Amino acid sequence: MKMSGIQIVVEALKKELVDTVFCYPGGTSDNVVNQLTEADIRFVMYCHEQGAAHAADGYARATGKPGIVFSTSGPGSTSLVTGIATAYMDSVPMVIFTGHGMSANSVNDAYKDVDVFSITLPITKHSTVVESVSDLPRTIREAFHLATTGRCGPVLIDLPIHVQMDIGIFRYPKNIYMRGYNPVYNCHPGQVNKVAKVLAQANKPVIYAGGGIIYSGAHEELRQFAEKFSIPVTTTLMGLSGFPTGHPLALGMLGMHGTYWANMAVNEADVIIAAGARFDDRVTGRKSDFAKDATIIHVDIDPAEIGKNVRADIPIVGDIKQVLTQLLKKPGPENTEPWLAKINEWRRCAPMRYCQDADGEICPQFVIEQIYEQTEGKALITTEVGQHQMWTAQYYKFNKPRSFASSGGLGTMGYGFPASIGVQLGCPDDVVFCIAGDGSFQMNIRELATAVKYCLPVKVAIINNQHLGLVRQWQEMFFHSRYSSVVLQKGSPDFVKLAEAYGALGLRAQKPSEVIPVLQKALSTPGPVVIDFRVKTGENVFPMVPPNCPINEMVTTAK
Amino acid sequence: MRYVLAVLVEDKPGVLVRVAGLFSRRGYNIESLAVGKTVEPMVSRMTIEVEADEKILEQIIKQLYKLINVLKVSNLTQEPSVDRELVLIKVSADVGNRAEIQQIVETFRAKIVDVALNSIIIEVTGNQEKIEAITMLLSQYTILEVVRTGKIAILRGSKTIK
Numbered sequence: 022m023k024m025s026g027i028q029i030v031v032e033a034l035k036k037e038l039v040d041t042v043f044c045y046p047g048g049t050s051d052n053v054v055n056q057l058t059e060a061d062i063r064f065v066m067y068c069h070e071q072g073a074a075h076a077a078d079g080y081a082r083a084t085g086k087p088g089i090v091f092s093t094s095g096p097g098s099t100s101l102v103t104g105i106a107t108a109y110m111d112s113v114p115m116v117i118f119t120g121h122g123m124s125a126n127s128v129n130d131a132y133k134d135v136d137v138f139s140i141t142l143p144i145t146k147h148s149t150v151v152e153s154v155s156d157l158p159r160t161i162r163e164a165f166h167l168a169t170t171g172r173c174g175p176v177l178i179d180l181p182i183h184v185q186m187d188i189g190i191f192r193y194p195k196n197i198y199m200r201g202y203n204p205v206y207n208c209h210p211g212q213v214n215k216v217a218k219v220l221a222q223a224n225k226p227v228i229y230a231g232g233g234i235i236y237s238g239a240h241e242e243l244r245q246f247a248e249k250f251s252i253p254v255t256t257t258l259m260g261l262s263g264f265p266t267g268h269p270l271a272l273g274m275l276g277m278h279g280t281y282w283a284n285m286a287v288n289e290a291d292v293i294i295a296a297g298a299r300f301d302d303r304v305t306g307r308k309s310d311f312a313k314d315a316t317i318i319h320v321d322i323d324p325a326e327i328g329k330n331v332r333a334d335i336p337i338v339g340d341i342k343q344v345l346t347q348l349l350k351k352p353g354p355e356n357t358e359p360w361l362a363k364i365n366e367w368r369r370c371a372p373m374r375y376c377q378d379a380d381g382e383i384c385p386q387f388v389i390e391q392i393y394e395q396t397e398g399k400a401l402i403t404t405e406v407g408q409h410q411m412w413t414a415q416y417y418k419f420n421k422p423r424s425f426a427s428s429g430g431l432g433t434m435g436y437g438f439p440a441s442i443g444v445q446l447g448c449p450d451d452v453v454f455c456i457a458g459d460g461s462f463q464m465n466i467r468e469l470a471t472a473v474k475y476c477l478p479v480k481v482a483i484i485n486n487q488h489l490g491l492v493r494q495w496q497e498m499f500f501h502s503r504y505s506s507v508v509l510q511k512g513s514p515d516f517v518k519l520a521e522a523y524g525a526l527g528l529r530a531q532k533p534s535e536v537i538p539v540l541q542k543a544l545s546t547p548g549p550v551v552i553d554f555r556v557k558t559g560e561n562v563f564p565m566v567p568p569n570c571p572i573n574e575m576v577t578t579a580k
Numbered sequence: 581m582r583y584v585l586a587v588l589v590e591d592k593p594g595v596l597v598r599v600a601g602l603f604s605r606r607g608y609n610i611e612s613l614a615v616g617k618t619v620e621p622m623v624s625r626m627t628i629e630v631e632a633d634e635k636i637l638e639q640i641i642k643q644l645y646k647l648i649n650v651l652k653v654s655n656l657t658q659e660p661s662v663d664r665e666l667v668l669i670k671v672s673a674d675v676g677n678r679a680e681i682q683q684i685v686e687t688f689r690a691k692i693v694d695v696a697l698n699s700i701i702i703e704v705t706g707n708q709e710k711i712e713a714i715t716m717l718l719s720q721y722t723i724l725e726v727v728r729t730g731k732i733a734i735l736r737g738s739k740t741i742k
Contacts, residue, residue: 138594142601147648150593167648201590201651325642328635 022192026154026185027052030118031060033161036193039089041065041080041446043073045100047093048133049120052185054091065446065475068467070097072439074104075465078113079440082426083401084447085238087114087168094120095133098179099140103433105175106144110430111259112236114173116164121150121181138179146174151181154189162194171204172323173236204322208339208347215335216294216318217351223292223316225360226252229275229304232259232429233297233321233341240264240422242345243296250353253364255283257298258410259429262419272364273373276304277566278411281371281575284566286364287312288573292354295319297341300330301430310571320344371564371577373415382557383533385409385484389416392454392482395540400452401444403427405437405461408490411562413456435464438481442468445477452480452544459485459509459516469523472549480543481551483516486558494561498576499568520551529553582611583637584663584733586741587626587644588652591617595649599626602647608632608640612665612730620742623651627732654741656733663733667711668693669702672722681721688714699724 024032030053034042042064046054057064067073070092077088088108092098098119108115122131138150147167149160164176220226234243234256240263247254247270254264255272264271272283287293293315298304305311311331319326319333320341327336337344375386389412392400398420404410404427419425426444428436441455455462462483472479493507520527526546530539536554543550564575589595596615603610611629618625630640637655644653656663673681678700685692685702688710694701704714708731715723735741 139597142594142598143605148594152593199648202648323646325639325646327642329639329642 022190023188024191026157026180026187026189027056029154029157029189029191030161030180030185031056031062032191033158033193034062034089035060037161037165042089042091043067043077043080043443044091045070045073045093045097047097047120049122049180049182049185050091050093050097050118053118053120064091065471067439067471069465070100071104071435072442072465072468072471074101074115074117075107075433075436075439076443076446076468077115078104078108078436079403079426079443080447081108081113081115081443082440083423083444085423086447087116087165088443090115090117092117092119093133094122094137095135097133098137099135102140102144103435105141105177107428107431107433107436108175109144109146111428112173112232113175114168115175116161116168117175117177119177119179120185121179123182137177141177144175145177146172148177148179150179151184154184154187157184157189158191158193159197162197163199166197166199167202171202205324205338206322206340206343208320208337208344210347212335212337213344213347213351216337216348217353219292219316219318219335220250220348220354221352223354224357225290226250226292226294226354226357227272227286227290228252228254229257229287229293229295229298230254230260230263231257231296231298232263234260234263235422237297237322237341238422239296239342239345242342242349244268246345246349249349251357251361252294252354253286253361255279255287257301257304257429258414258427260298261414262422262425265420266418267420274414276301276572277306277568278415278562278564279572280368280373280415281564281577282364282367284572284575285367288571290315292316292318296345297321299326302330305331306566306572307569371575375560377533379533381533383530383536383554385486385554385556385560386412386416387533388482388484388536388554388556389413389456391536391540392456393417395537395544396452396454400424400454401426401448403437403441403444403453403455405455405457405464406432406434407458407461408486408494408560408562409456409458409484411491412484415562434458434461438462439465439468439471441479441481442472442477445479446475453478455479455481457481457483458490459483459487459513460489463513466519469520469525469549469551473524476548478547479549481549483551483553484556485516485553486556486560487513488558490560491562497561498565516551516553525549525551527551527553529555531555581631581633583630583632583655583657584661584731585628585630585641586654586656586733587628587650588618588741589624589626590649590651591622591624592649595624598647598649599628599644602643603640606639606643608636612728614730614732625741627730629731652741656735660736661733662736663707663731664705665708665711665731666729667704667715668727669704669715669718669723670699670725671702671718672698672724673700674698677721681718684714684717690714
């Protein structure tokens with residue numbers, strides 16, 4: 022069927038069952054926006070392209086479907102960069118369409134022209150500048166395939182105006198063959214047998230689970246595997262919600278702000294099964310000291326992750342769900358009781374705790390626990406980046422996969438709020454909470470307009486300590502309390518009034534007794550709500566592994 | 581250690597910058613890089629010389645494979661192979677030392693491809709030792725300019741890289 026390039030794009034989106042696109046219009050993307058209105062695809066317009074990119078990312082993390090973004094050329098595409106990089110670091114499937122001027126190349130430095138292809142090379146899984154309308158259907162088909170298979174990631178398609186306008190034939194390829202792209206899903210049975218042999222001898226095994234568990238849909242297999250052999254499970258920030266936090270075998274998060282017992286367990290384990298994790302420096306602490314005595318089994322769908330940061334004694338390349346399914350049929354450790362008892366000792370000697378004085382200031386941890394309580398643990402959570410993010414990781418109980426979206430790899434402040442709007446669009450029936458800091462919320466605060474415009478009932482809980490808390494904590498601990506550029510008191514808006522100015526509901530809690538009523542009020546409000554929780558300013562995130570220290574050397578409380 | 585990689589890539593726009601960008605952002609050292617078409621349409625071959633240890637080399641190969649346009653990466657370092665590089669060397673020379681230089685050129689089975697009043701251009705093809713040796717000898721005269729193609733390498737025998 023003959024049609025214009027832009028109609029081809031829309032038809033291809035229909036074939037890919039896309040229901041929502043995240044966009045900001047402009048000279049070179051107006052055509053698409055026009056066409057989308059006619060098709061049965063919802064397009065959600067943000068206030069800024071960065072917001073659109075984070076929202077598409079949040080949508081993708083919550084639903085498992087790729088997030089689709091449209092932007093115009095030049096500043097439209099450069100504003101996407103942080104969003105694309107965030108998705109790339111956390112392996113989130115996205116397909117990004119950027120408009121482009123008349124020519125595929127930036128030959129004449131035309132108006133709003135930028136070489137987005139080169140700018141995004143290191144932060145995309147793949148990217149293409151479409152040169153002819155005849156390449157368009159295949160390019161889109163390939164982009165969706167690349168974004169959503171193997172190790173997922175963002176794929177960018179740059180669409181020059183002439184390709185959008187030219188008339189071509191729409192024939193959407195059913196099958197595609199990409200000679201240079203063959204992700205390995207089926208693991209090598211020989212490697213699985215090796216693992217089984219090591220596991221059968223293991224006395225102190227630990228599973229270290231990353232975001233790959235969630236992306237592979239392996240949470241159920243992970244639970245069965247852990248339960249069958251009584252192996253404790255610690256998760257990374259990205260792996261939270263991949264294993265129920267309240268499970269008796271759950272150790273919580275490991276690493277810099279992980280639990281003491283998770284870090285001690287990893288440090289003393291004899292076998293570590295790293296599943297869909299990448300031994301980030303926030304997890305390993307000083308690499309040369311990491312799990313020195315353990316046999317490390319590393320399961321990942323991306324072969325390049327294996328051996329990249331930490332040695333892998335037994336590498337397994339493949340889909341974690343399949344690997345765990347295979348391992349479930351093999352023998353495992355016989356008796357881990359003494360090991361679990363040892364871990365419980367660690368648990369007792371440095372429990373996670375804070376002290377909420379009824380008449381004192383609000384503890385940030387208390388707010389986070391109350392969000393869990395008041396939503397009966399059913400909310401979908403996004404966070405910004407900072408102390409509130411770490412407290413969420415430590416104190417919120419995640420029970421179901423894809424209920425948590427946070428910028429783990431890139432650590433993007435400004436991610437959480439626009440992402441929560443994407444999550445809400447993907448999961449309209451769920452309660453969505455964005456736990457934010459007073460610093461990071463301001464980075465993309467303008468998207469309140471989007472939440473109001475589309476009547477999306479996201480709830481923002483600002484853990485307002487009037488500081489860039491995590492930076493303040495580092496300055497306190499490592500720079501002799503010489504504070505610089507961390508106080509936000511002056512210049513911060515009145516968040517309640519600001520919410521009202523946008524047409525959202527603004528609430529504030531200043532005393533511990535106000536926390537629960539305010540949350541209840543927010544939950545009974547049909548539209549978006551911003552809650553300004555005025556919390557203790559000097560509270561620090563503990564425990565903590567100081568940078569570049571071994572993970573068993575934790576600072577557990579304030580001096 | 582220095583390794584030689586043969587990298588088959590799809591001949592698509594931007595493929596060179598993808599490979600070069602990968603090396604630069606991950607801090608891998610390219611000693612030389614040569615690219616050209618192969619017998620197969622739309623497939624190019626890069627020969628990349630890298631200075632790395634074994635662990636880094638493993639990462640380089642894996643990271644190259646992550647690029648969608650990269651089809652095949654072969655490590656030729658330990659394989660029986662023929663490798664060559666072509667170098668053009670412009671040497672300051674006049675009637676007084678031209679004959680002397682010509683002798684060196686003949687000994688190395690190189691070629692003089694241009695003679696001017698005060699300079700000559702020498703074309704040398706060979707492996708690294710040969711090129712280093714002749715460059716060393718020529719440095720007693722004034723070397724004005726050097727251009728190198730970078731190493732290319734091919735497996736000996738009927739085995740091929742596809």
